[in-house]
Amino acid sequence: xxxxxxxxxxxxxxxxxxxxxxxxxxxxQSRFDAIRELGRIxxxxxxxxxxxxxxxxxxxxxxxxTVSRAIEALKDVPVPVYLLPGNHDxxxxxxVYRSTTFLERKPAHVHVIEDxxxxxxxxxxxxxxxxxxxxxxxQDLVALATEQLEAAVNxxxxxxxxxxxxxxxxxxxxxxxxxxxxxxxxxxxxxxxYLALGDRHSLTxxxxxxxxxxAGTPEQTDYxxxxxxxxxxxxxxxxxxxxxxxxxxKWKFIEREQIDLNSKxxxxxxxxxxxxxxxxxxxxxxxxxxxxxxxxxxxxLEELISHAQEILGAVETRMDNLVVVPEDADxxxxxxxxxxxxxxxxxxxxxxxxxxxxxTSRDALALLVRLSGREL
Numbered sequence: 001x002x003x004x005x006x007x008x009x010x011x012x013x014x015x016x017x018x019x020x021x022x023x024x025x026x027x028x029q030s031r032f033d034a035i036r037e038l039g040r041i042x043x044x045x046x047x048x049x050x051x052x053x054x055x056x057x058x059x060x061x062x063x064x065x066t067v068s069r070a071i072e073a074l075k076d077v078p079v080p081v082y083l084l085p086g087n088h089d090x091x092x093x094x095x096v097y098r099s100t101t102f103l104e105r106k107p108a109h110v111h112v113i114e115d116x117x118x119x120x121x122x123x124x125x126x127x128x129x130x131x132x133x134x135x136x137x138x139q140d141l142v143a144l145a146t147e148q149l150e151a152a153v154n155x156x157x158x159x160x161x162x163x164x165x166x167x168x169x170x171x172x173x174x175x176x177x178x179x180x181x182x183x184x185x186x187x188x189x190x191x192x193x194y195l196a197l198g199d200r201h202s203l204t205x206x207x208x209x210x211x212x213x214x215a216g217t218p219e220q221t222d223y224x225x226x227x228x229x230x231x232x233x234x235x236x237x238x239x240x241x242x243x244x245x246x247x248x249x250k251w252k253f254i255e256r257e258q259i260d261l262n263s264k265x266x267x268x269x270x271x272x273x274x275x276x277x278x279x280x281x282x283x284x285x286x287x288x289x290x291x292x293x294x295x296x297x298x299x300x301l302e303e304l305i306s307h308a309q310e311i312l313g314a315v316e317t318r319m320d321n322l323v324v325v326p327e328d329a330d331x332x333x334x335x336x337x338x339x340x341x342x343x344x345x346x347x348x349x350x351x352x353x354x355x356x357x358x359x360t361s362r363d364a365l366a367l368l369v370r371l372s373g374r375e376l
Contacts, residue, residue: 002125002156005042005079006232007248008053008198009217010035011088012070013062018284018314026281027251027313028066032073034218034248038231039077041246045233049079049121053198053215054086054132054162060096067096071105080121081110085131086162086198092133113160116145124154128192130161137163137176142195146186152193156236159183159192162199165206180207187211193236202226203245211241218248223255223286251282251313261291261322267300274308284314289322298324 012031015024042050057066074081085091096102097112113119113129120126128149130141142161149157166177178197184207186192195212202225203216213232220228229249235242254277261267277283285308293301309315 001235001237002158003045003047003233003235004158004196005038005045005047005050006053006196006213006215006234006243007038007050007218008084008162008196008215009055009086009201009221010052010219011055011058011217011221013058013066014221015058016284016314018316020314023281023313030250030282031219032069033250035070035073036076037248038218039079041231041233041248042077042079045244045246047079047233048125050077050081051127051158051160051196052081052083053160053196054084055088055198056083056086057089057096060089060092060094062096064099064101067099067101068105071102071107071110074110075107077109079109082113082119082121082127082129082160083110084113084129084160084162084198085133087132087135090132090134118157124156126152126155126157128157128159130159132162139175140177140179140182142178143182146183146191149186149191151190157192157194158234158236159186159195161195161197163197164199165197165212167206168200168204180212183207183212184209194234194241196234201228203228203230203232205243210243213243220249220251220253223253223284225253250279251284252279253284253286255286257288259287259289261289261293261297261301264297264300266291267297267304270301271304274304274312277312280311281313283312284316285312286316286318288318291321292323292325295324295326298322 010031014031016027019027038050057070083097085095085097089096091097091114113127113131116128116130118126118128128145130145141163142159146159161178163176163178164174165180166172167180169177183195187195187209193211197206197212197214200214201217201221202214204214204227206212206214215232216230217225217228218231229247230245231248233244233246259270261270305315305317
């Protein structure tokens with residue numbers, strides 16, 4: 001029997017433009033923490049080794065600190081680790097895996113898969129790794145490597161690869177697509193027993209054999225990832241392959257479209273949703289608003305967003321389809337007179353007439369409402 005931990009797409013050194021400096025550091029640290037958690041699970045589940053299926057690093061240009069922190073985290077993993085270069089960190093002349101920092105500090109139990117030659121992990125266990133040598137291969141690297149294999153005899157083979165499978169790709173003209181049919185033929189012919197894939201950030205079973213999987217990224221990186229934050233414990237024996245997903249990730253990216261805001265009740269519902277979010281400091285939200293609000297309610301929305309930005313990892317908003325309609329009640333008891341009063345009327349007229357300065361005038365009015373000290 002062979003048991004391994006399948007993971008990939010760590011993308012250490014990744015940054016996000018909407019993160020403040022402190023949040024970016026938390027995000028980076030979580031990715032190193034995930035490595036240690038993977039090591040803990042590998043030990044707990046009696047895995048014999050771990051495979052990381054490409055994109056270990058965000059790029060070959062990550063700084064020395066990122067490489068050093070990665071190595072420190074890998075030192076805490078108690079099983080052999082096999083790192084596969086992917087499209088983000090290909091094994092080319094500028095490879096991070098050939099940097100002085102990596103080579104001098106890499107622990108002995110961490111191995112970089114540099115070619116497609118079989119790697120003997122243990123008695124009766126082999127890895128067939130398929131590293132990327134460039135960012136854009138011009139052929140199906142998995143088919144190229146497996147076609148040359150003979151059927152395994154008294155050996156369990158794990159093929160470790162990176163890239164998109166043709167059955168999941170919207171771009172069928174990509175020459176580097178992995179042929180699912182070819183991969184499952186290799187499995188049926190006993191050339192390989194499990195195809196461990198990286199590149200897709202969502203935990204995904206591919207095909208019908210039960211032997212082809214993406215483990216996904218252990219920490220979510222974007223809103224469109226369907227099932228991120230996992231790794232796979234894979235058991236291979238004469239009866240076949242079984243997989244068990246394990247939860248790793250702490251971060252959540254949540255996108256909400258078409259949030260309809262037209263009343264104070266709508267604002268209150270949004271506030272309650274924000275307050276009920278778990279693990280707020282590791283939650284990123286993208287909110288798109290539609291509807292029509294009075295100036296006072298729009299000001300209340302801005303205060304809510306400002307508060308959310310203070311307690312969440314990050315908040316992105318889109319208000320293109322949210323209309324602000326000033327009402328007489330918005331300006332009651334502001335206490336302005338003279339020049340200030342005439343300025344308010346001029347700004348109000350710009351908003352109501354949808355003039356070229358309508359958005360600027362609206363924001364200025366909202367600021368005046370807030371600075372007036374009025375209870376909203």
